[in-house]
Amino acid sequence: MRPLFHPALEDIRPEAILHALSDPVRAAIFARISGAGCVEACTNVAALGDRVIPKSSLSSHFKVLREAGLIRCERHGVEMRNHSRCAEVEARFPGLLSAIMGAYARAKSSEAVSE
Amino acid sequence: MRPLFHPALEDIRPEAILHALSDPVRAAIFARISGAGCVEACTNVAALGDRVIPKSSLSSHFKVLREAGLIRCERHGVEMRNHSRCAEVEARFPGLLSAIMGAYARAKSSEAVSE
DNA sequence: TCCCATAGTTCCGAAATTCCGAACTATGGG
DNA sequence: CCCATAGTTCGGAATTTCGGAACTATGGGA
Structure with missing residues (x-):
């Protein structure tokens, strides 16, 4: 099994990051990977929130995150x-990931009270 | 002509913002609106960079930006x-827009030297 | 008032993307 | 060698995006 493709840091594109994280499911997966000791297997995220995500969908979500340069898979x-790859991305695009993940956290906490 | 729909500040969703700005054309439009005195007409952005964008596409790009809560149209x-709506969005999601627009600027300047 | 020019929206078919079940592949254990 | 588990690939359906053509709205004349 040859190693999977990962973009070099300088090839990471903002539009790819935004696209990858514009899907709440992928954002949740990324939040878990970033938060929980930076290690996560595919089937461990099969149920995110209430929704069960088929593994073929999960596989492609991981691929999108990987090809956007957000995660490293082995x-x-x-x-x-x-x-x-938080630390790397932070070096290239300072503040980007923390602002995005902070925005999701903010939205989640505000929907808990108002909606 | 009734006024166009604009989401209230508290209804603005991070995924909508990320989706709207994950398209480089829309990001460029938004950068112009934010930069150039916050006013811009539709046909003035018809040629962005080298590409000519049909006005039906422009119209829907503006709609996406508006419904994401990024711009106000009248x-x-x-x-x-x-x-x-930078200032409003900044209040709800601190640092988000400046990080995103900064990332695009960073990517643009780095592609000028390497690619 | 009527007509025209300009700015933008809507409609709709084609192209691209996403979704997800089913079949397939890879790896390690017994 | 076979099985179980983890993940990928395939393929068709559903959704989204693109953009040309027709349409609507507004204001400026004659």
Whole structure:
């Protein structure tokens, strides 16, 4: 199994990051990977919130995140380990990821009271 | 002509903002509106960079930006004036827009030297 | 008032993208 | 060698995007 493609830091594009994180499911996956010790397997996120996400969809979500340069994936035995590339992306686009994830957190907390 | 729909500040969703700005054309339009005195008409952006954008596409780009809560549009006579809602969005999602627009600026300047 | 020019929207078919079930592949354990 | 588990690929349906052509709205004349 050859290693998966990951864009070099300088090839990471803002539109790819925004597109990847404009899907709430992917944003939630990315939040988990970033938060929970930077390691996560695919089936562990199968149920996000209340919704069950089919694994073919999950697979493509991970691919989008990976190709956007947001995560780094490597195979360990039969499972996949996904690491956030937060620190790298932060170096190239300062403040971007924290602002985006902060915005989601803010929206989530405000919908809890108003809606 | 009844006024166009604009989401209230508290109804603005991060995914809508990210989706709207994940398109480089829309991001460029938004950058212009934000930069150039916060006023811009539709046909004035018909040529962005080298590409000529058909006005039906422009119309829908403006609609996406408006419904995401990024701009405010009002008719003045025969033309449209578009104002950025930067300040409002900044209040709800601190740092988000400046990080995104900064990322685009950064990517643009780095592609000038490497690619 | 009527007509025209300009600015923008709507409609609709084509192209591209997303979704997800089913079949397939890869890896390790017994 | 076979099985179980993790993940990818395939393919068709649903959704979204693109853009040309027709349409609507507004204001400026004659």
